[in-house]
Amino acid sequence: xxxxxxxxxxxxxxxxxxxxxxxxxxxxxxxxxxxxxxxxxxxxxxxxxxxxxxxxxxxxxxxxxxxxxxxxxxxxxxxxxxxxxxxxxxxxxxxxxxxxxxxxxxxxxxxxxxxxxxxxxxxxxxxxxxxxxxxxxxxxxxxxxxxxxxxxxxxxxxxxxxxxxxxxxxxxxxxxxxxxxxxxxxxxxxxxxxxxxxxxxxxxxxxxxxxxxxxxxxxxxxxxxxxxxxxxxxxxxxxxxxxxxxxxxxxxxxxxxxxxxxxxxxxxxxxxxxxxxxxxxxxxxxxxxxxxxxxxxxxxxxxxxxxxxxxxxxxxxxxxxxxxxxxxxxxxxxxxxx
Ligand code: UT7
Numbered sequence: 001x002x003x004x005x006x007x008x009x010x011x012x013x014x015x016x017x018x019x020x021x022x023x024x025x026x027x028x029x030x031x032x033x034x035x036x037x038x039x040x041x042x043x044x045x046x047x048x049x050x051x052x053x054x055x056x057x058x059x060x061x062x063x064x065x066x067x068x069x070x071x072x073x074x075x076x077x078x079x080x081x082x083x084x085x086x087x088x089x090x091x092x093x094x095x096x097x098x099x100x101x102x103x104x105x106x107x108x109x110x111x112x113x114x115x116x117x118x119x120x121x122x123x124x125x126x127x128x129x130x131x132x133x134x135x136x137x138x139x140x141x142x143x144x145x146x147x148x149x150x151x152x153x154x155x156x157x158x159x160x161x162x163x164x165x166x167x168x169x170x171x172x173x174x175x176x177x178x179x180x181x182x183x184x185x186x187x188x189x190x191x192x193x194x195x196x197x198x199x200x201x202x203x204x205x206x207x208x209x210x211x212x213x214x215x216x217x218x219x220x221x222x223x224x225x226x227x228x229x230x231x232x233x234x235x236x237x238x239x240x241x242x243x244x245x246x247x248x249x250x251x252x253x254x255x256x257x258x259x260x261x262x263x264x265x266x267x268x269x270x271x272x273x274x275x276x277x278x279x280x281x282x283x284x285x286x287x288x289x290x291x292x293x294x295x296x297x298x299x300x301x302x303x304x305x306x307x308x309x310x311x312x313x314x315x316x317x318x319x320x321x322x323x324x325x326x327x328x329x330x331x332x333x334x335x336x337x338x
Contacts, residue, residue: 008180009130009141010330013172015068016299017061017146018286019051023165032158039162044262048165048287050150057091059100061168062146065295066101069142069170077105081138083112084129086121086145086291088198088318089152090114101144110142118196119258119317120186121145121291122169123325126313127184129173141173145291152198154218163260164219165287169295179307179330185241186323192229195222196318221318230316231264234324235271238314241324242272249273251310253329254301258315259283259293268314290317305333 024047025036039045051061062085070077085098098112117124122145132138146168155161199205200216211217234257242252255274257265262283269279280297289296294313298305307330314324
């Protein structure tokens, strides 16, 4: 966003969906060679939510989160102009999950699309949705981050199955003259596509018995190498967005980081000069829910947030994709919606 629009896209409500079933570290001890102690100290995770196999998938969770956000804002599905769903676990390759959410909500005036940027999906979708508010093309945008990571997790691979969970988060975007998303910086680097990817199921490796036998329909991650990129890139881009907006540590009320590993979050907060009470952290309860982590943090901290609070949102994910945004919060969260 290089020009200065006369209004910003502000978040005016937050919704969420978390499946009831919990997968704890001790459950995982029964499934693979791991320990609660290893998982907690290396990642910060204690448990995750799992949707299960009863025919429900990402669109279901996305719809629940979106409906909750609309209810909290006190508006109906017909008020929605655009639905952007960030996900790497769409119900189907097409139609887009946004179409399924539109139908489930009964959002008869909305158009929409899916956005694929892995763990950076929500911040990419927020920036994208914001453009439609700023240009006046839309009055009300639903931005949803939703992933059923259990559907692409290999529960025989201890290096990845301990990390991921299922969830959805959604926000309503509307124009505000002062609050909202002031700036965002995004990057991609496709050189390292093989370090975090799902190799099977696309046009390169369509499903065959061989691709299934080779576990190519599961997420693959070279964790240690991804960690090295994530820990520097996330801190770099936060510094970048703070410098470009003239923000010092004391100007920032909260860091809202993607929840992949507590050690990455701690290192980012340290580089920004923030204390732990300024960092939204819920990885212990949900693990890495990919596109849902950031709206889930906003949901969990909503009651503490007040109009005028300055937030830095940041994420890093497969691609590689990463970025950060500077957002001024638009409403007193204790009132539960703008
Ligand atoms: O969200 C998108 C971006 N993703 C990320 O940001 C994730 C980045 N990566 C990470 O968070 C971390 O690299 C992991 C949590 C995935 C792994 O932690 P690590 O400290 O980097 O461990 P490592 O891969 O270097 O493995 C250390 C040791 C290895 O054993 P040796 O070779 O030292 O004998 C692994 O085999 O830990 C072993 N190990 C495990 N041990 C117990 C790997 N997974 C496990 C496990 N339980 N689940």
